[in-house]
Amino acid sequence: MKVNSTVALTFTLLALMLGAGVFTATWGYAIGREALKGITQPDSRPTNKGTAKNSSGREELVILKEEDIIKSVKEKINATGRAGSASTSSNTSAAPPAKSEKSVATVTTAKLPILTRSNDVAMEVTGIRKQGDSMLLDVAMKNDGSQPVKFLYSFLNVTDDKGRLIVAETTGLPSELPAKSDRLSGTISIPTSMLDDAQKLSIQLSDYPDQKLQLKMADIPIK
Template sequence: MKKSIKSDRTLLLTSILLFFMLAAGILSGVLGFISGHEALKGVTQPDIRPNNNKGGNKQNINTKGLELLQEQELIANVKKQMGIEEPKKDAQQAKDAKQKASAFEKAVKNDPKTGLPIAKLPIVREDQGISMTVKSIESKGNNVRIEVAVANYGSQPINFGQGISVINDRSQSVSANTSGLPSSLAASGKEVKVMLTIPKNALDKVKSVSLQLTDIDKKLQLEASGVPVGK
């Protein structure tokens, strides 16, 4: 008899426990559903169905596709934010080059004897006490000869590198022979004569050149630009 009562109590307690667990599960599910429903209020799934204008209900739905941003526009906006200036447009660069060429043609005249433009000589450039002077331009045989004088008015001797570089008006290096330029120029203030000899075939369709002179350490920057050598 006692065992039967004890078994009934155990069964009752187990049933009550299962009931409470089931009720708690149901309550938890209901609360989760309500919370999710409240959180998703106002959120709707986009209608991706094609428009169907058949039948009595015709609706004009204005759909807009995905907009792709242009790469150039993105780059321009980034450069603008970073404060990077855009380079000049090709048309503007061509215009500037044309204006420079026109100004050059007005500034010089051709020598009737040599056929070379008459330059406004001397052309003098100075840097760190070193001077480079373009004194004369002469056509001789198959070559064009440019006489240059260099002088050191500083307090220290200057050691030159590979001589005087010649660059044409298309920013191309021109082959030239340099004679008379010493490897080291004393600080005496005395002018040293240097002769540049350029083959005429290296100056085809070239109107002017730039003469560039630097030292071994490339701290010296001397450049005489606009030296006329072509018709």
């Protein structure tokens, strides 16, 4: 029987390819095996915790109970909480107590009222009180004469017991006292920052423009 040359060539090529594949696989396996000699699988467990050795000396993995794990976690959380509480308590006790900054008006009544008179005009300090950053002197004035009297309060002279000149402002005091006037009231305001360690004040006021009246007060207690 005559064999077709094309079929023969095809089978020959297939046989060669199969043989080459088997040879390549065998050769690759041999090379890989030679390269891996002396290499073993690493121990993937970082520590020996959670392991135990059996009778043959080999280590076995020990499974921890869920209750033990929860108990251990709670103990660590409680220990951390106690440490944080102790630190907070220490910081709180070390902090100085905050001071309450309330502006409370106080009234000085010792040796009051203080009265001065010049001719028919009288001036009286009836009270002293603190309000915010100011010291307020409550003042009353009265004219018993038959002529009106004018005042310019920029000429008001206030000094402390150290001889220092004090800047003061007036509120409500009349620029003119009518003849036979009623008792009129107002305030003299002094910044407390200007008083420092002063204990007493002195006041001097003259009429304007004649300056015939000299209303003077000394030793007005402010503390």
